[in-house]
Amino acid sequence: METIEVTALPPASTKPTTLLIGKFDGLHLGHQQLLNEANTLRESGEEIAVFGFSDHPLWVLKEDSKYEKSLSSYQDKLHLLEHASVDRYYHIYFTKEYAQITPEQFVREQLGQLNLTRVIVGEGFQFGKGRNADVRGLANLCKEQGISVITLPHVTFDNEKISSTEIRNNVAKGRMESVQALLGRPFETTGVVVKGEALGRQLGFPTLNLAEIEEYVEPNPGVYLGVVEVHYEKSSAHYFSLISAGYRPTVNGETYKVEAYLLDFSGDLYGRNITVKYLRFMRGEENFNGLDELVENMKEDERNARQILGLDINEE
Ligand SMILES: Cc1cc2nc3c(=O)[nH]c(=O)nc-3n(C[C@H](O)[C@H](O)[C@H](O)COP(=O)(O)O)c2cc1C
Numbered sequence: 001m002e003t004i005e006v007t008a009l010p011p012a013s014t015k016p017t018t019l020l021i022g023k024f025d026g027l028h029l030g031h032q033q034l035l036n037e038a039n040t041l042r043e044s045g046e047e048i049a050v051f052g053f054s055d056h057p058l059w060v061l062k063e064d065s066k067y068e069k070s071l072s073s074y075q076d077k078l079h080l081l082e083h084a085s086v087d088r089y090y091h092i093y094f095t096k097e098y099a100q101i102t103p104e105q106f107v108r109e110q111l112g113q114l115n116l117t118r119v120i121v122g123e124g125f126q127f128g129k130g131r132n133a134d135v136r137g138l139a140n141l142c143k144e145q146g147i148s149v150i151t152l153p154h155v156t157f158d159n160e161k162i163s164s165t166e167i168r169n170n171v172a173k174g175r176m177e178s179v180q181a182l183l184g185r186p187f188e189t190t191g192v193v194v195k196g197e198a199l200g201r202q203l204g205f206p207t208l209n210l211a212e213i214e215e216y217v218e219p220n221p222g223v224y225l226g227v228v229e230v231h232y233e234k235s236s237a238h239y240f241s242l243i244s245a246g247y248r249p250t251v252n253g254e255t256y257k258v259e260a261y262l263l264d265f266s267g268d269l270y271g272r273n274i275t276v277k278y279l280r281f282m283r284g285e286e287n288f289n290g291l292d293e294l295v296e297n298m299k300e301d302e303r304n305a306r307q308i309l310g311l312d313i314n315e316e
Pocket residue numbers: 196197198199200201205206207209223242243244247248249250251259260261284285286287288294297298301302
């Protein structure tokens with residue numbers, strides 16, 4: 001997939017193209033429907049492109065913290081779109097200035113030179129300065145350029161429109177089963193393993209400490225059952241894991257951290273990239289009365305996890 005960085009105008013393109021527009025955070029089931037439609041309609045020689053925004057407009061314009069963090073990092077998004085057979089990704093630097101573009105300028109100047117055959121959007125799509133134009137406005141402006149607009153009904157779950165915002169809320173509340181149902185895969189964060197305080201090893205629960213995950217929305221502090229994928233040069237391995245996400249009050253932790261205790265694994269993974277996949281919230285984070293109580297509870301967490309997974313419980 002070709003990635004094109006856009007700070008002002010996208011470069012002209014000659015290939016007939018179907019375009020999708022938006023932030024596409026998490027590439028949830030609603031977004032996937034647009035991509036499926038684009039692939040179904042694709043004719044020989046046609047390409048699929050995504051006009052994606054670097055930051056959520058409500059974060060840039062209102063600094064609303066709900067829109068600061070993401071379900072997928074920039075790299076994740078590129079992988080997901082490539083996997084969905086997207087040929088070109090326009091990475092639009094969404095700034096306060098960009099938000100001043102009117103619907104007319106957007107269609108005529110931003111999209112005008114892309115040789116578009118069609119644009120596919122969800123039914124509530126709005127765009128342009130002040131989100132002033134809707135799908136009807138888009139269709140009228142696109143008609144001038146000979147571009148057809150396809151509007152798809154919202155994909156819903158429990159009669160609610162699936163949205164990235166709602167999924168981010170669910171992650172923040174630890175509702176990982178709902179998140180998985182709406183994304184079509186578990187919520188996951190990819191980062192690099194760094195050295196922690198090595199206390200976990202002494203406690204009998206060595207953990208992988210995950211860094212470089214600042215882009216992601218933070219799950220509700222607590223213990224989760226999940227899977228860790230360890231990326232090697234040409235392959236990867238998956239391990240059932242207990243994930244601890246939070247501030248670690250028992251050991252006077254101050255910053256939010258994510259660490260994973262891999263069941264039935266021992267080895268050194270410092271410097272490796274790993275993907276932590278959240279399956280199920282097990283309990284909230286607690287401020288235990290000392291390390292002994294913490295260890296007792298970690299043992300209980302492991303027993304519970306093994307029982308859920310049907311794995312042997314090997315107590316010393
Ligand atoms: C299964 C599990 C459950 C945990 N639960 C808590 C908890 O409830 N409260 C807390 O303060 N820390 C909790 N932790 C975090 C530990 O305090 C942390 O793993 C330990 O301090 C080791 O940190 P280190 O890897 O930086 O050495 C938990 C860790 C694991 C693996």
